[in-house]
Amino acid sequence: MSEPQQGNGHPSATPVSGVDDGQHRRLAPRPLHRPEVDPTQAAVFGRPRGVEGAFAADRPVLNGNGSVQLVPPTPEALSTAFGRPAGGGDVRLQRPPVDLSGEPEVEPVFWNGEPAGDSWRDPGASAVIGPPAVTEQPAAETGTATAPGPQLSVPELLFGRRVKPLGLVLLMVAALLVGAAGGAAGWLLGRVDNPLTDGGVTLAEVKPGKERPVGSVADIARRVTPSVVSIEFKGGSVAGVGSGVVIDGEGYVLTNDHVIAPAVQDSSARLTVVFTDGKRATAQVVGRDSKTDLAVIKVEVDNPTVLQFGDSDDLQVGDTVLAIGSPLSLSNTVTEGIVSALHRPVTAAGENGGPPITYDAIQTDAAINPGNSGGALVDSSGALVGINSSIRTETGGSVGLGFAISGNYARKISQALIRDGQVKHADMNVNVRSASAETAEGAQVQNVPEGGAAAAAGIQEGDVITRVGDRMVRNAAELTVAVRDHEIGETVPVVLARQGRELTVQVTLRSD
Incomplete structure (x- = not known):
């Protein structure tokens, strides 16, 4: 068997084909290469002279009894759950994969340009789901169907066990009797606790209605x-x-x-x-x-x-x-x-x-x-x-x-x-403002538009109107309502003050 080429201690990036031991087994690890130790680093990081173990002889003990404190023993529950099975012999965590028949699967030594079959050896390989750890056939493949379990009945769900129908009926009757007895007791206690109430009271009322005389x-x-x-x-x-x-x-x-x-x-x-x-x-x-x-x-x-x-x-x-x-x-x-x-x-x-x-x-x-x-x-x-x-x-x-x-x-x-649908009002056609003096008060004429009733009657600017017909005029608003009391076309006497003299003019009212 030929040895693979060695260079700087790493496998070659190019796969080599045609090398096989004839039995499709994996090759042994390459020889360990230990480079020379730098004397400077050895002097800094190496053990002191005369020290063989991990600690110096003069190091104080950790637990006070002259020995190094050890890890406490594993609890029995953890060792039983996660430990190696009894009588298993040399059981390793990493075992070669096996097929459904239990035979180990052997991969070729090299892969002739194809991606490695083992994802741990080829980091670029995708994740692959392997065969199940249990080699037994599932029930669906063997043709046997799992029958559903029995369902709980209402009595079992309520009481945890089967109850006879008669027992349920008696329980319901007892609950009704207890509820009725409680209600009756509460009603009686309510009547006893408040002696001021009377459920049969009827208040008297006056039969004849209240008198409402005509004109009220x-x-x-x-x-x-x-x-x-x-x-x-x-x-x-x-x-x-x-x-x-x-x-x-x-x-x-x-x-x-x-x-x-x-x-x-x-x-x-x-x-x-x-x-x-x-x-x-x-x-x-x-x-x-x-x-x-x-x-x-x-x-x-x-x-x-x-x-x-x-x-x-x-x-x-x-x-x-x-x-x-x-x-x-x-x-x-x-x-x-x-x-x-x-x-x-x-x-x-x-x-x-x-x-x-x-x-x-x-x-x-x-x-x-x-x-x-x-x-x-x-x-x-x-x-x-x-x-x-x-x-x-x-x-x-x-x-x-x-x-x-x-x-x-x-x-x-x-x-x-x-x-x-509309209405017209009587109007003198004169603009006035409220006026008040020591001797009289009324509506003072501000201006007299031409062609109006006031202009035709000779009313002048500055005149103070104090009466229209039978109604006294004390301000501008009162002049308006006094004129509107009359009809359009009606002639009414108008009393006014002009330069200290009182005059009466006849005004024929016109429409506004």
Whole structure:
């Protein structure tokens, strides 16, 4: 057998073919090559002279008994599990592979240019799963199938052993009896522990109902509330709730213009009228009068409850009035108060830069809040004497200063809106401002446009108007409401102060 070539102590990178011992056994290891030791390194790392073992003779003992401390013996459990089997003889951890028949597999000495069969000898070889360590044939290959084990029954699962059906029935009956006994005991203990309770008590009640005489607040509210409705509107960018009053059997509803104005300006908004019985109906706008904050809408309903107008001119300060509406979205709300003042001129800014709102108002201390707008103000007989419109407050809520458009004026405007869809007002066509002096107060003329009623009557700039007809004028708002009390084309006496003199001129009113 020829020896392989030797160079620097490493096997050649090129496999050599044709060398074999004839029996396909592995070659013996190459001779060990020990290079010469450098004397300098030997002097640094070598054993001292005269020391034969691993430690010097004068090294102190480790365990104090003159011997080196040894590793404790292996526990029996570990030696049994991982030790060599008894009687196994020379059993090595690395054994040559065997085939299924138990014969050792012999690899060739060299591989003739092919990758090595042993991955430990060829680092570039891929991982290969070898034959199983157990040479016995699996049950599937021998044709014998493993039968499934028996399954646990419910009694075995609950009690760990088989139980007779009769035993289960008796156990359930016993559980029911114990539960019933416990419930009965708890009920009895509950009755005994609280002697103040009486399960058979029946409280007495008064059979006759409370008397509500005609004209009482309850009687008025019962008769009036069905004719007062909630007005809801909702669109893409607007939503709100107000109140309204049914004034005609055809479904006409009177309300404030500022209640429906957002819905009119948003084409996607929808007006809905909600009655006290929950019935809902879609409403359409009949007409609007932004100058007096009144509007009329109509709904298609059958036989609605109509609220009749009263004579607001008969009211006196101190008369009892009721405000009915939907404040803060609370429908069918009734508040009681008195008439605090009459002929109170109220001016407010118009919607979206429109003309200012001015009307002759009834002042009341009946609680009025946002949402009451358009609702009814009724007298002690249940007649409509005003349309709730605004409040004066510094907190945003009611402080007893509420204002309603007078019923007589609201009736006049609503009739014009139902007939024509619009309304015209009497006007002097003059611009004024409120003025107050030591001797008089009124509406001072700022300018007189040409072609108007005031110019035709000879009113000049600087004149102070103090009376129109029978009504005293103390400011600009009061002049507006005093003129609107008259009809278009009517001639009324107007008292004014000019350069310290009082003059009376006749003015024929024209349309605004």
